[in-house]
Amino acid sequence: MSCRILVDRGVFVDARPDSRVSARVRATSARGRVIGTIGTQRLTKMDDTMSDRAVRDVLRRKLFHSRRRGRLWHAIPFEDIGELNDYLTDHLRFSRRVQWLVPAARRRTPLFVERAVRFEILEKKSNDGLTSA
Amino acid sequence: MNATASSGRTFPGGLGFLRPPAEIELGAYGLDLRGLRVADIGAGEGRLALGAARDAASVLAVDPDRGALARGRAAARRQGVSNVKFSEGAAQSLRLPDASFDVVIFSWTL
Numbered sequence: 584m585s586c587r588i589l590v591d592r593g594v595f596v597d598a599r600p601d602s603r604v605s606a607r608v609r610a611t612s613a614r615g616r617v618i619g620t621i622g623t624q625r626l627t628k629m630d631d632t633m634s635d636r637a638v639r640d641v642l643r644r645k646l647f648h649s650r651r652r653g654r655l656w657h658a659i660p661f662e663d664i665g666e667l668n669d670y671l672t673d674h675l676r677f678s679r680r681v682q683w684l685v686p687a688a689r690r691r692t693p694l695f696v697e698r699a700v701r702f703e704i705l706e707k708k709s710n711d712g713l714t715s716a
Numbered sequence: 717m718n719a720t721a722s723s724g725r726t727f728p729g730g731l732g733f734l735r736p737p738a739e740i741e742l743g744a745y746g747l748d749l750r751g752l753r754v755a756d757i758g759a760g761e762g763r764l765a766l767g768a769a770r771d772a773a774s775v776l777a778v779d780p781d782r783g784a785l786a787r788g789r790a791a792a793r794r795q796g797v798s799n800v801k802f803s804e805g806a807a808q809s810l811r812l813p814d815a816s817f818d819v820v821i822f823s824w825t826l
Contacts (some may be wrong), residue, residue: 587810587814587815588755588810588812588813588814588815588816588817588820589815589817589818589820590815590816590817590818591815593815593817593818593819593820594747594818594819594820595819595820595822596745596747596819596820596821596822596823597822598741598745598821598822598823598824599822599823599824599825600824651745651746653744655736655740655741655744657735657736659734700736700741702744702745702823704745704746704747
């Protein structure tokens with residue numbers, strides 16, 4: 584993670600899909616019942632773990648400090664299961680298949696895939712306060 | 717839309733296709749961008765860059781995808797946004813001066 588282009592006390596925003604939690608498939612509305620979940624591909628999880636490690640490293644080295652962190656949930660609508668399957672076929676992060684929690688007869692449409700996005704606001708420490716770089 | 721967070725705060729992400737709307741994502745960050753120089757690295761078509769431009773003094777949107785940058789420039793023209801510059805580049809090899817930005821955004825990039 585480069586901080587060269589930031590001014591002292593400048594802010595770095597790290598935001599990305601949160602692969603620590605499965606995406607939820609909701610039925611009929613973005614607030615509807617959860618009828619399935621979608622995991623993350625193994626290689627993507629490994630990439631995310633590396634990114635987490637990079638963030639922890641700059642915090643440990645006191646190059647940045649964390650000002651704020653959180654998670655937002657983003658819902659993506661799909662007309663039917665076919666459209667969702669097409670989306671998953673090409674997806675770089677999601678697993679290819681939904682883990683359904685209800686039988687096929689109860690998978691009402693439209694569907695909404697609710698995914699977590701995590702973010703952290705990091706403030707670059709001023710050079711005066713650095714003990715190592 | 718409510719959810720249980722394991723840590724930190726949880727915000728509604730909005731209902732949209734593929735990515736949250738810029739105003740929701742930037743709102744969740746809680747940053748005051750007024751008068752600041754912002755770099756959006758991995759900006760794609762400038763979804764966040766164009767949103768940030770409403771408050772920021774200037775925004776540099778960097779992405780390796782020329783097609784996405786062209787679409788971003790067209791969107792900026794359509795929206796009458798003049799303080800966003802779209803530039804081809806990769807996060808790993810930024811040709812930008814030291815200490816030239818107040819805020820750097822990596823959204824869906826790391």
